[in-house]
Amino acid sequence: MTSSPQTVELGELALDGGAVLPSLQVAFETYGELSPQRDNAVLVCHALTMDQYAASRHPVTGKPGWWTRMIGPGRSLDPQRHFIICANVLGSCMGTTGPKSLHEDGRPWGLRFPVITIADMVRAQAKLLDHLGIDRLCAAIGGSMGGMQVLQWASLYPDRVERAVAIATAARHSAQNIAFHEVGRQAIMADPAWAGGDYYGGPAPAAGLSVARMAAHITYMSEQGLTEKFGRRLQDREAISFGFDADFQVESYLRHQGSSFTDRFDANSYLYITRAMDYFDLAERHGGVLGEAFRGSGTRFCVISFNTDWLYPTSESRRVVHALNSVRAPVSFVELSSPYGHDAFLLESPDLYRIVDGFLSGTPS
Incomplete structure (x- = not known):
């Protein structure tokens, strides 16, 4: 499947925290063709550690796109029917403006980069759609942090989103999730190589970022999934070592997940994006009443x-x-059964594809 990777400059962007980014750059990929009526655009919103390479080979890892099960010919998001857009989020590290981007002084922003929100990410995406000449989306879809963006889109721009698919997500970040993120951030900041966020040009805080990824990855899986996949099986040995090597398969798996993550992700971006997720609370902007975030929506x-x-x-x-329901917005809801925990939306799930396909096509699922 052919993709179209692009990067565009979109001018300044005012942020929720009061700062103004003087220059916004957005990296994105598209699949398919925009119809003459410009009515077939689907925005795919990615999760925390993903990027714009939803259905194309990743330039760093060489791996297939993270949502090839959802995007492709004959799939729920079909480039023969849809013009599919996936943009690297604001604050990330795969081409969109973030902490590793160059400041006006020619040095990376580092911690001088302003703190951002999920709404800031969505406003950046809206500027991209303006640039592409797309007034209204056929659909916005995403899981996890991507689902947060979808809900934010429907709240901020209700007239620009025909259908919204929010998967494995929430309208606010819980205290438990904030706590897990803080553990990850502290692991990064405790790494001596972090250097107060000014590590560009030197060794990156790989050890801290690896631990952050390991801790987060545990939350993406279920106890059932971990047990079925690893149990208490040993890794390449017949007996325990009575030491601190990776005796168990699950330990080796987590270490691999952590170390491989540092090859493609920026530690400062991890700090900023997790903070944006922690600040996310749609109801807070509407007097604490979540329904008010969607009142009058045509989505x-x-x-x-x-x-x-x-x-x-x-x-x-x-x-x-x-x-x-409280504001009479049209909504379908389903809880799917899966042994895979939070990561289920990224893994093989025929029921998920059937539901999304039915919802987007307007036919019963």
């Missing part, structure tokens, strides 16, 4: 959760659904 919603997801449990999805 149709599809909310999907997974029964083994303890990072964003079904109760969080139900909260969104109840809020939509």
